[in-house]
Amino acid sequence: MKRPAVLLVFGLCILTTILLLYRIMRLGYPVLPAVSGRAFNFKFDGHIKSSGSDTTLSVALPLERPGLVISEEYFGSGSLSFSLIKKESGRYGVWTGQTGPDGEIVSYWATILVRSPVTAKLKPPVLDGYPSSISKDEQAAAEKITDRFKSLSLPNRIRSILQLAGSIRNRSPSEGHELGFIKRMDEKYDRSILLLTLFRAASIPARTVEGISLTEGVIARPLKWIDAWNGQKWESISIDGQEVIKDQASLLALTFTGTQVVHVSGGSIHDIRWDINRQIIGTWRHNYEHISRSERFLDRWSLFRLPVEFQQTFRILLLVPIGALLISILRNIIGFPTFGIFMPVLMALSFRNTGLIYGLCIFAGVILIGYTARRFLDRLRLLLVPRMSVLLTLVIVCFTLLALLGNKFGLRQVMAVGLLPFVILVMTIERFFVVVEEHGIGTALQTAAGSAAVAIITYLIISWETLQLTFFIYPELLLAIGALQILVGRYTGYRLSELFRFREFRNRS
Amino acid sequence: MIGQAFRQLKEAGVLGINNRNAEYIMGYNPRSRYPLVDNKVLTKRLAKEYGIPTPELYHVIEHHGSLKNLKAMLEGLNEFVVKPARGSGGSGIVLIAERTEQHFITQSKKPITLEYLSYHISDILSGIFSLQGQEDHAIIESLIHPDQTFAAVTYQGVPDVRIIVYRGIPAMAMVRLPTKDSDGKANLHRGAIGAGIELSTGKTITAVHKSQIVTHHPDTGNPVSGLQVPHWDTMLSIAGLATDMTGLGYIGVDIVIDRDQGPVLLELNARPGLAIQMANKHGLLKKLEHIDAAPADIFAIPEKRIAWARENL
Numbered sequence: 001m002k003r004p005a006v007l008l009v010f011g012l013c014i015l016t017t018i019l020l021l022y023r024i025m026r027l028g029y030p031v032l033p034a035v036s037g038r039a040f041n042f043k044f045d046g047h048i049k050s051s052g053s054d055t056t057l058s059v060a061l062p063l064e065r066p067g068l069v070i071s072e073e074y075f076g077s078g079s080l081s082f083s084l085i086k087k088e089s090g091r092y093g094v095w096t097g098q099t100g101p102d103g104e105i106v107s108y109w110a111t112i113l114v115r116s117p118v119t120a121k122l123k124p125p126v127l128d129g130y131p132s133s134i135s136k137d138e139q140a141a142a143e144k145i146t147d148r149f150k151s152l153s154l155p156n157r158i159r160s161i162l163q164l165a166g167s168i169r170n171r172s173p174s175e176g177h178e179l180g181f182i183k184r185m186d187e188k189y190d191r192s193i194l195l196l197t198l199f200r201a202a203s204i205p206a207r208t209v210e211g212i213s214l215t216e217g218v219i220a221r222p223l224k225w226i227d228a229w230n231g232q233k234w235e236s237i238s239i240d241g242q243e244v245i246k247d248q249a250s251l252l253a254l255t256f257t258g259t260q261v262v263h264v265s266g267g268s269i270h271d272i273r274w275d276i277n278r279q280i281i282g283t284w285r286h287n288y289e290h291i292s293r294s295e296r297f298l299d300r301w302s303l304f305r306l307p308v309e310f311q312q313t314f315r316i317l318l319l320v321p322i323g324a325l326l327i328s329i330l331r332n333i334i335g336f337p338t339f340g341i342f343m344p345v346l347m348a349l350s351f352r353n354t355g356l357i358y359g360l361c362i363f364a365g366v367i368l369i370g371y372t373a374r375r376f377l378d379r380l381r382l383l384l385v386p387r388m389s390v391l392l393t394l395v396i397v398c399f400t401l402l403a404l405l406g407n408k409f410g411l412r413q414v415m416a417v418g419l420l421p422f423v424i425l426v427m428t429i430e431r432f433f434v435v436v437e438e439h440g441i442g443t444a445l446q447t448a449a450g451s452a453a454v455a456i457i458t459y460l461i462i463s464w465e466t467l468q469l470t471f472f473i474y475p476e477l478l479l480a481i482g483a484l485q486i487l488v489g490r491y492t493g494y495r496l497s498e499l500f501r502f503r504e505f506r507n508r509s
Numbered sequence: 510m511i512g513q514a515f516r517q518l519k520e521a522g523v524l525g526i527n528n529r530n531a532e533y534i535m536g537y538n539p540r541s542r543y544p545l546v547d548n549k550v551l552t553k554r555l556a557k558e559y560g561i562p563t564p565e566l567y568h569v570i571e572h573h574g575s576l577k578n579l580k581a582m583l584e585g586l587n588e589f590v591v592k593p594a595r596g597s598g599g600s601g602i603v604l605i606a607e608r609t610e611q612h613f614i615t616q617s618k619k620p621i622t623l624e625y626l627s628y629h630i631s632d633i634l635s636g637i638f639s640l641q642g643q644e645d646h647a648i649i650e651s652l653i654h655p656d657q658t659f660a661a662v663t664y665q666g667v668p669d670v671r672i673i674v675y676r677g678i679p680a681m682a683m684v685r686l687p688t689k690d691s692d693g694k695a696n697l698h699r700g701a702i703g704a705g706i707e708l709s710t711g712k713t714i715t716a717v718h719k720s721q722i723v724t725h726h727p728d729t730g731n732p733v734s735g736l737q738v739p740h741w742d743t744m745l746s747i748a749g750l751a752t753d754m755t756g757l758g759y760i761g762v763d764i765v766i767d768r769d770q771g772p773v774l775l776e777l778n779a780r781p782g783l784a785i786q787m788a789n790k791h792g793l794l795k796k797l798e799h800i801d802a803a804p805a806d807i808f809a810i811p812e813k814r815i816a817w818a819r820e821n822l
Contacts, residue, residue, distance in 0.1 A: 492525070498523075
């Protein structure tokens with residue numbers, strides 16, 4: 001291998017390493033930036049309408065807890081005034097004032113980061129009294145029936161009580177005086193009251209919680225569950241299933257001890273909804289908010305300083321050279337043909353709008369139609385430039401028909417057909433035709449398959465968020481990609497396909 | 510397993526395409542010289558300076574406007590060849606072997622009209638057959654009457670001899686024999702047979718057809734090895750001048766043997782293919798390295814170079 005090429009590759013690798021190390025060691029960047037956890041966009045909104053007098057709306061807001069961080073919060077209050085109130089039972093956003101005749105939309109928006117749970121020691125909570133509706137007799141019955149659990153450890157006590165509560169409906173009251181009492185309580189009260197009473201009787205601190213589940217979607221009413229203290233931490237117990245919820249991290253508590261999540265006085269609220277969206281970049285943003293404030297050179301020149309709408313473009317653009325590297329490898333080391341040099345990369349980029357399956361189908365379809373047309377055009381003996389123009393018109397006609405069909409059947413991906421690289425398609429049709437004529441349909445299909453394979457792999461690469469984020473934070477990785485491209489460019493060894501092509505020489509030796 | 514396969518090729522001295530491009534084409538062929546071989550009009554002019562015969566040039570058509578004079582240009586020409594000046598792989602070539610009142614008859618006995626011929630030339634001018642699709646010129650030149658030596662192993666068309674010349678020294682040679690598959694064309698990737706030639710004697714050794722070693726022509730059934738290539742000395746001296754002519758250090762020289770004229774330079778190729786190795790059952794890299802190790806004093810004189818090649822390669 002030529003010396004200058006080696007030196008250049010070496011230099012590029014060294015430069016990449018230095019920049020990476022500097023960012024990690026001095027600027028405190030993460031080694032694996034994308035692994036830092038999950039983040040969610042939490043959004044609440046509702047439509048509030050005053051009924052004459054001043055209106056007060058109080059909405060419970062998400063609470064921080066170990067492993068859960070609230071990073072940014074925004075409030076939309078319209079003409080109402082807003083205040084944030086912290087109480088023992090939770091954190092509340094309070095909107096007050098008078099709305100217009102059509103009401104106001106109030107909203108709250110936050111980014112919630114889920115970190116790996118920290119095992120910090122919690123202070124054991126104080127044992128509260130019985131729920132207020134429970135009579136002395138009922139307390140006594142509950143105490144008596146849970147008496148036999150007293151010797152158990154807290155976690156086992158919780159399980160035993162859940163078992164008891166679960167089986168209560170199937171048991172006959174004749175089994176004992178207390179059981180009869182409990183059974184009547186079950187009929188009389190809410191399930192949560194029964195559970196709280198039993199926990200209290202067994203000296204287990206417990207509380208009712210209202211909140212929502214951190215899974216993507218829109219919900220109109222909060223969830224309700226019970227937290228029971230197991231000596232170390234709260235265990236969340238579903239009320240209907242009466243079992244311990246394993247994935248506690250997915251629950252987001254809003255209020256405790258039975259306070260309403262949404263409460264309105266002097267008016268009414270409609271169209272309440274919580275909107276939960278997963279967000280990837282937010283995690284990173286939170287960790288590196290300091291970049292936007294830092295005066296360090298590399299921080300000031302970080303891609304994070306770009307306006308958000310351009311950041312998205314660069315997250316993808318930075319990965320395109322990997323696709324090009326892939327094509328170099330496929331062509332020069334493996335020896336697999338593709339149409340054009342960068343056609344697969346452009347295909348991959350367009351798949352971002354149409355999706356992989358639709359994109360590939362549209363591509364195959366348009367090339368097939370184009371090829372048929374090209375065969376026919378061959379008989380007309382059109383000159384080169386006008387012939388390409390005719391093909392271009394044909395491709396655009398295909399796009400238009402597809403978009404109209406997509407609209408008819410409500411397929412957005414098909415309507416996105418206009419974003420396919422039509423010039424590349426025209427050239428691919430021409431190339432395909434020439435390859436079929438000169439090397440046969442077999443070679444042409446092989447080339448098409450090679451192009452499609454590279455396009456798919458490139459698409460998967462550029463859609464890979466972890467990689468996007470890594471390159472976005474460490475754009476110097478492009479230098480390393482460049483170094484690899486130079487290496488491929490200086491690869492003068494045999495292509496894998498040549499092992500087959502020159503097989504005669506191998507058999508002899 | 511793959512590592513072993515790589516070693517076997519290496520040991521056999523096979524030249525791979527990456528190595529050819531990076532070391533030989535990029536190393537010895539300056540880009541500025543490419544037009545000399547890519548444009549057949551320039552090649553002809555150059556060959557004339559060096560006293561190398563090429564098919565006689567009747568006309569060069571440069572503009573669509575000249576096509577209205579086509580009839581007059583072809584006046585009195587009963588047999589001729591139309592080809593793109595910058596064509597590759599034999600595409601766009603029409604061979605006219607005879608002429609009737611109304612029609613031109615191609616070598617494969619197809620009658621075509623003047624109008625069709627005019628369309629075809631128009632296609633050539635718009636660059637349909639040229640290397641990168643740029644505008645091109647059309648050449649009208651004399652038809653080659655192939656020497657009868659290879660008649661028994663040729664299916665239509667014109668067989669030609671390809672010699673790879675490295676630093677002025679013929680490194681490897683083969684004769685390309687058209688078959689039914691190749692549609693009378695002498696291109697290996699289209700299905701022509703390539704028969705390796707021993708440099709010292711000019712005799713064919715083995716042959717390859719579609720990557721398979723063959724001993725007989727698939728259409729005529731005659732043996733393809735052990736044939737003496739006529740005018741071998743002349744061919745070697747033509748090839749030996751290719752580097753001096755063009756300044757290209759790694760070049761493919763295509764020569765045809767005309768019944769009357771003898772060896773005629775058909776075209777030069779700055780990116781000659783690698784199939785010649787199969788036709789010779791011998792790795793090209795070995796020969797190239799051998800040439801690099803040749804005594805320095807032979808490179809200046811064409812005769813010395815050829816004498817060295819016949820003796821050593």
